[in-house]
Amino acid sequence: MKFWSYFADLTGCKEAEIELSDYTTLGQVHTIVLEQFPKLAGAKNSTLKAVGLEYEDDDFVLSDGDEVSFFPPVQGG
Amino acid sequence: MKFWSYFADLTGCKEAEIELSDYTTLGQVHTIVLEQFPKLAGAKNSTLKAVGLEYEDDDFVLSDGDEVSFFPPVQGG
Amino acid sequence: MKTELTISTAAINEAALAKRREMGKGMGAVIYFSGVVREIEGNAPITAIDYEAHEEMARHQFALIFDAVEKSWPVESVRLVHRLGVVPVNEPSLWVEVTAPHRAEAFDACQFLIDEMKQKVPIWKKPLPA
């Protein structure tokens, strides 16, 4: 699990591992993350979520070894 | 009176002078030009007309010394 | 708004033009557009286009268009070069630079400028067949 931009500042953490039960969805992981890092709660609705290099929805079912990223709205340019 | 682009080829003339009575309009001059240079008749409706450096409408009333230009649609770029 | 207009038979030196860019620290967007002569004109192969202008009227009409840009967008500067005479295939006949605080207004102003030019600036082209 990786946090990018000011999400890493808010969590004090760039990278973390969590154990999940089978068939856990990306949305469920987000809920777990918000419990562990309550400072991300304010950004809950604007949080972008990716698995590997792709954006995924909350109902995306994670597999073993998936790298999940959480980050704020992007600002390239 | 000046003809530009292929209007000069069609008329065989880049510049001409005509005598006008008072209060002649630009549209009336266009009619005179079409009589004198019938090869311009096919382009009648797409002809652009300027007096000096400004586009003008057919009802524009000409004054002594006005330089009138007739030309096809512009193609800059 | 700063403006610079060049209408000339000289080849357009894009690199030299870009090098002379001056951009205030409040500006966030620059667009360059180059219009380049294509090898085909009206389905026929060509070697070049010969551009003719009613030059004095062209300068006046460009000035009117620049005024309209200034009234519509917070553009900092416009530089525009139109080449006249014979422009060979693959060389630019038109070069435009627009600088503005933000991207959207730079794009809008640049497109407006070129659209207006194509309606109003008395420049004509004669394709030279291959």
Place this chain on the structure above:
Amino acid sequence: MKTELTISTAAINEAALAKRREMGKGMGAVIYFSGVVREIEGNAPITAIDYEAHEEMARHQFALIFDAVEKSWPVESVRLVHRLGVVPVNEPSLWVEVTAPHRAEAFDACQFLIDEMKQKVPIWKKPLPA
């Protein structure tokens, strides 16, 4: 469609990039867009912006956007450079070139590309206060 993507902390050398332009003889339009760091960010004066990227994902998302451009417009080539790290005020963080047969498609593709980037490419900025 030819594409070239550079994501790097090196300063963007617009002149060198423009010099390497390759344009087929059927192409009539080139657009360059440069996004430049402004001296004000969110109403506060700054000296620079520090850009961070999820670089691997950024490359992948740019590739998806390039694919979408290719499907939508007859664009010949796209070159895009995004600088990372500290970019001082008045220097470009983004440089884009689009070449296409005609102007309208070049403008549309270029604007689409930047709009999509601003939605999807994981790059973030941290303003460095003056």
